[in-house]
Amino acid sequence: MQFVSTRGGGKDAPVGFRQAVFQGLAPDGGLYHPLEEPDLSGIIRGFSPSTSFTELAFRMTRALFSQELTEDQADQLCRRAFPFEPALSRLGPGHLLLELFHGPSCAFKDFGASYLANVMQTFLDGRSQRAIILTATSGDTGSAVAQAFHGKDAIDVVILYPSGRVSPSQEQQLTTLGGNVHALEVQGSFDDCQSLVKQAFTDPALSKDLPLTSANSINLGRLIPQSFYYLWAASRDLESLDPGSSAPGTSVRSASASGASSSSPAAPRPGKSGPGTFCVPSGNFGNLTAGILARRWGMAADGFIAATNANDVVPQYLETGDYQPRPSIPTHANAMDVGSPSNFERMSALFQGDFHAMARLIRGESSNNQQILDTMKDYYQRQGVYLCPHTAAGVRAGDRALKEGTAQRVITLATAHPAKFPEIARLATGTEPAMPQRLADVMSRTKQATLIDPTLEALGAFLRDSFRS
Numbered sequence: 001m002q003f004v005s006t007r008g009g010g011k012d013a014p015v016g017f018r019q020a021v022f023q024g025l026a027p028d029g030g031l032y033h034p035l036e037e038p039d040l041s042g043i044i045r046g047f048s049p050s051t052s053f054t055e056l057a058f059r060m061t062r063a064l065f066s067q068e069l070t071e072d073q074a075d076q077l078c079r080r081a082f083p084f085e086p087a088l089s090r091l092g093p094g095h096l097l098l099e100l101f102h103g104p105s106c107a108f109k110d111f112g113a114s115y116l117a118n119v120m121q122t123f124l125d126g127r128s129q130r131a132i133i134l135t136a137t138s139g140d141t142g143s144a145v146a147q148a149f150h151g152k153d154a155i156d157v158v159i160l161y162p163s164g165r166v167s168p169s170q171e172q173q174l175t176t177l178g179g180n181v182h183a184l185e186v187q188g189s190f191d192d193c194q195s196l197v198k199q200a201f202t203d204p205a206l207s208k209d210l211p212l213t214s215a216n217s218i219n220l221g222r223l224i225p226q227s228f229y230y231l232w233a234a235s236r237d238l239e240s241l242d243p244g245s246s247a248p249g250t251s252v253r254s255a256s257a258s259g260a261s262s263s264s265p266a267a268p269r270p271g272k273s274g275p276g277t278f279c280v281p282s283g284n285f286g287n288l289t290a291g292i293l294a295r296r297w298g299m300a301a302d303g304f305i306a307a308t309n310a311n312d313v314v315p316q317y318l319e320t321g322d323y324q325p326r327p328s329i330p331t332h333a334n335a336m337d338v339g340s341p342s343n344f345e346r347m348s349a350l351f352q353g354d355f356h357a358m359a360r361l362i363r364g365e366s367s368n369n370q371q372i373l374d375t376m377k378d379y380y381q382r383q384g385v386y387l388c389p390h391t392a393a394g395v396r397a398g399d400r401a402l403k404e405g406t407a408q409r410v411i412t413l414a415t416a417h418p419a420k421f422p423e424i425a426r427l428a429t430g431t432e433p434a435m436p437q438r439l440a441d442v443m444s445r446t447k448q449a450t451l452i453d454p455t456l457e458a459l460g461a462f463l464r465d466s467f468r469s
Ligand SMILES: *Cc1c(COP(=O)(O)O)cnc(C)c1O
Pocket: 107, 108, 109, 140, 141, 217, 281, 282, 283, 284, 285, 286, 287, 288, 335, 336, 390, 391, 415, 416
């Protein structure tokens, strides 16, 4: 599989997976996206409810990257990356929850981060090369990256976070791993952290001296494996989990049942309707983009719901065709506080800029803070179910689609464990969910972080002192 920049207009030379992974961003500032859309429907049809997540990941890795990873490497990679799995539970008639919070940091980002870490380690193995991952976090994403790369011997991770502006539990998750995970407590804002990382990548002297690379959510090594859990969900026995909700043959969307066979290679395949509509709580839209990829490759799905909080740039676009990025506003679902989603460019490229094609497949729905709290409260009071605030925005959107009849069955992605956001849970329900042991353990460990000024000099000095051989 080969990749080109979203901005290259097809004229740039395609790169392989390895280069796309280590480079992160294309040289012209665009995002890498697949040059061709392989038809993997044969492989995808071979997945059954008894196919484990690791096995599914392995078969997809083989199908996508056989030129760059041997069968052995792909096997090792998927075993190491996924000691955890997704799970499906039933929320109500027609509404399933795809639980993606069973990994080390209790959020869906564990899937992408863990695969990326193991891909990088695999590519570096035996080459006596090293990599230094530089990443800025406002709190939540850093912990998945820290956990994923911890203990990878060819890689160091440097995480910049704004001093005093992350929650105590987030800080514990970032600062207590030690080993190859280095936490830099920056005396500044999250924007300062992000700007420092950007400056370091573009500083010629630093990038000459040190093998700096990124691990943010636009990296293909994180994006691609996120398609695996859609495929996993679509291959379970949904009818026995949720009897009677799907109406095969009377699907909302018409599409050729046999999928792709007649379409030309250049045009996106129409895709197959199938066991339900995926509802995706979204911020930077990496997760949703991964779902669209899965459908392009041959997964059956009726469509997608882009569920946002009050940062509703994409739902607005899907309604009006007018894309108006703007500064983000803070909400209770803060991992989705994004006013200019970084993956929108990639989503748009997948539909070749065709707004109508995108709007046919994806519906938007935004929820404000009150609606998020009400949904959390409602599910807690009626069913004793805690939802994380991000998941709640999705669940509300999914419930609306079921009520309005625009979806027969909804599979909402549960993006984080509710115990990661105890303050919001208390606000909504008056109580807090129990912490999984792996989160509780983190709270008792000792913080190790280096305090630095928000300057490139300070960051450069730390990097050179720590890593220059
Ligand atoms: C990152 C995140 C999201 C948003 O995912 P995107 O891929 O950026 O759209 C939603 N929920 C949680 C809990 C997250 O951490």
